[in-house]
Amino acid sequence: MQIKKIDDFQWLLPRTGSMRVPGIIYTNESGLNAIKKEETFKQVCNVASLPGIIKASMAMPDIHWGYGFPIGGVAAFDWETGVISPGGVGYDINCGVRLARTNLEEKDVRPHLRNLINALFREIPSGIGSTGSLKLTNSEEKNVLKKGSLWAVQQGFGHASNLERTEDGGCMPDADPETLSKRALERGKKQLGTLGSGNHFLEVGVVETIFDLEAARAYGLFEGQVTLMLHTGSRGLGYQVCDDHLAMMTKQANKLGITLPDRQLVCARIQSEQGRHYLSAMACAANYAWANRQILMHKAGLVLMDILGISPNTLGMNLVYDLCHNIAKKESHIIDGKKQIVCVHRKGATRSFGPGHPSICPEYRKVGQPILIPGDMGTASYVLAGTQRAMEETFGSTCHGAGRVLSRKAAKKASRGRSIQRELEDLGILVKWTGRSTLAEEMPDAYKDISQVVDIVHGAGLSKKVAKLRPMAVLKG
Ligand SMILES: Nc1nc2c(ncn2[C@@H]2O[C@H](COP(=O)(O)O)[C@@H](O)[C@H]2O)c(=O)[nH]1
Ligand SMILES: [Mn+2]
Numbered sequence: 076m077q078i079k080k081i082d083d084f085q086w087l088l089p090r091t092g093s094m095r096v097p098g099i100i101y102t103n104e105s106g107l108n109a110i111k112k113e114e115t116f117k118q119v120c121n122v123a124s125l126p127g128i129i130k131a132s133m134a135m136p137d138i139h140w141g142y143g144f145p146i147g148g149v150a151a152f153d154w155e156t157g158v159i160s161p162g163g164v165g166y167d168i169n170c171g172v173r174l175a176r177t178n179l180e181e182k183d184v185r186p187h188l189r190n191l192i193n194a195l196f197r198e199i200p201s202g203i204g205s206t207g208s209l210k211l212t213n214s215e216e217k218n219v220l221k222k223g224s225l226w227a228v229q230q231g232f233g234h235a236s237n238l239e240r241t242e243d244g245g246c247m248p249d250a251d252p253e254t255l256s257k258r259a260l261e262r263g264k265k266q267l268g269t270l271g272s273g274n275h276f277l278e279v280g281v282v283e284t285i286f287d288l289e290a291a292r293a294y295g296l297f298e299g300q301v302t303l304m305l306h307t308g309s310r311g312l313g314y315q316v317c318d319d320h321l322a323m324m325t326k327q328a329n330k331l332g333i334t335l336p337d338r339q340l341v342c343a344r345i346q347s348e349q350g351r352h353y354l355s356a357m358a359c360a361a362n363y364a365w366a367n368r369q370i371l372m373h374k375a376g377l378v379l380m381d382i383l384g385i386s387p388n389t390l391g392m393n394l395v396y397d398l399c400h401n402i403a404k405k406e407s408h409i410i411d412g413k414k415q416i417v418c419v420h421r422k423g424a425t426r427s428f429g430p431g432h433p434s435i436c437p438e439y440r441k442v443g444q445p446i447l448i449p450g451d452m453g454t455a456s457y458v459l460a461g462t463q464r465a466m467e468e469t470f471g472s473t474c475h476g477a478g479r480v481l482s483r484k485a486a487k488k489a490s491r492g493r494s495i496q497r498e499l500e501d502l503g504i505l506v507k508w509t510g511r512s513t514l515a516e517e518m519p520d521a522y523k524d525i526s527q528v529v530d531i532v533h534g535a536g537l538s539k540k541v542a543k544l545r546p547m548a549v550l551k552g
């Protein structure tokens with residue numbers, strides 16, 4: 076497959092065959108070598124062949140293979156003529172990250188760390204298929220699906236001020252619970268307030284370095300500060316929505332009038348009944364995920380206060396931001412000098428809206444929206460800020476994590492004969508986990524070097540480095 080260097084951070088996959096637009100990969104020379112080129116480039120090119128795609132099929136430096144669309148992929152489709160694809164959103168609809176800051180410093184927490192991680196492990200249900208203490212009635216579940224984070228706040232989980240620090244206020248419009256299958260609703264009733272499995276985590280961290288003082292001040296971050304980072308999504312409900320709609324769209328794939336290069340790219344016109352049906356169900360799952368993260372972060376704050384024996388004022392917990400990295404959104408962007416309404420698919424990619432964007436809350440608007448980039452449980456995570464350049468080049472998007480370099484199977488093999496827990500403890504990081512293979516599959520070597528990935532999006536101007544966080548204690552699914 077042909078690839079041409081555009082500059083130090085951008086590579087072009089020129090149009091060939093059925094591609095309607097070119098592919099663009101954001102990475103550098105060494106990042107390019109780390110990508111499994113055949114399978115991932117092919118996925119970028121396949122996405123470029125879908126109807127209504129605008130500008131380019133893009134990939135961020137954390138790119139790796141995904142179902143149909145690559146993880147780390149960004150693609151925008153014209154709202155009138157384009158398509159929506161469940162594989163372009165992913166199975167875990169609105170999987171995302173939220174970060175809370177506290178008034179505490181490492182020295183306040185370090186002596187209690189073992190008790191803290193044990194208590195978090197007790198209080199936050201985790202693992203595949205885990206169920207929570209919240210058992211929803213049918214009508215309560217429908218309210219969750221319609222209201223998202225607001226529902227959680229109304230039940231006493233967190234504060235109303237959290238909403239404006241959540242992407243889209245923690246609620247996508249047009250969420251109609253009647254679009255969900257019985258099975259999806261059934262799965263959702265028992266799983267609200269649970270972390271999930273494997274890659275999902277709750278992490279106690281500390282701000283190690285500040286790169287951009289003005290943005291860090293706006294976000295309320297300072298060196299030595301203790302933070303809580305949460306990564307989870309819409310659990311079995313979101314999975315079921317994706318699965319249901321893949322099956323429905325596959326049945327009616329002939330309606331699209333094109334031959335798909337890969338069956339996993341199955342999609343529907345945005346302006347079709349099927350397209351609208353999926354978007355409404357996706358919005359329900361997105362709202363469920365926001366409520367889930369709102370509940371879990373509140374619970375984590377209660378555990379911190381209990382273990383440290385401190386008051387809410389001493390803890391001073393405040394949401395920095397909450398973002399989704401598996402979503403399709405109706406957005407307005409300037410394309411070739413003209414405003415255009417598009418459906419931006421970000422699958423393993425994060426919104427990166429720059430300074431002045433009206434959707435950013437007033438405290439952050441001057442510096443751009445916060446972006447939360449988890450790395451891995453043994454290295455680091457980053458806080459970045461959105462940029463104008465991202466608005467111009469990538470429909471306001473950047474990377475979402477380090478991205479895997481080892482498959483789960485390869486990671487398990489590479490961990491044989493090692494104690495990942497001990498390796499992490501030697502670095503001062505405590506870890507508790509639920510799944511039998513989680514620690515091996517999720518070990519730091521399974522992921523790309525987060526600092527390199529972040530240096531690429533910073534160098535490419537898609538987002539700006541604000542702060543680096545170091546993990547202290549990690550709860551994994
Ligand atoms: N700080 C931590 N980051 C982690 C951990 N496990 C995974 N990760 C990073 O999160 C992203 C999430 O990507 P997804 O596609 O799996 O949703 C992943 O790429 C890693 O970089 C962790 O325990 N702590
Ligand atoms: Mn997820």
Ligand SMILES: [Mn+2]
Pocket residue numbers: 170171306400
């Ligand atoms: Mn995720």
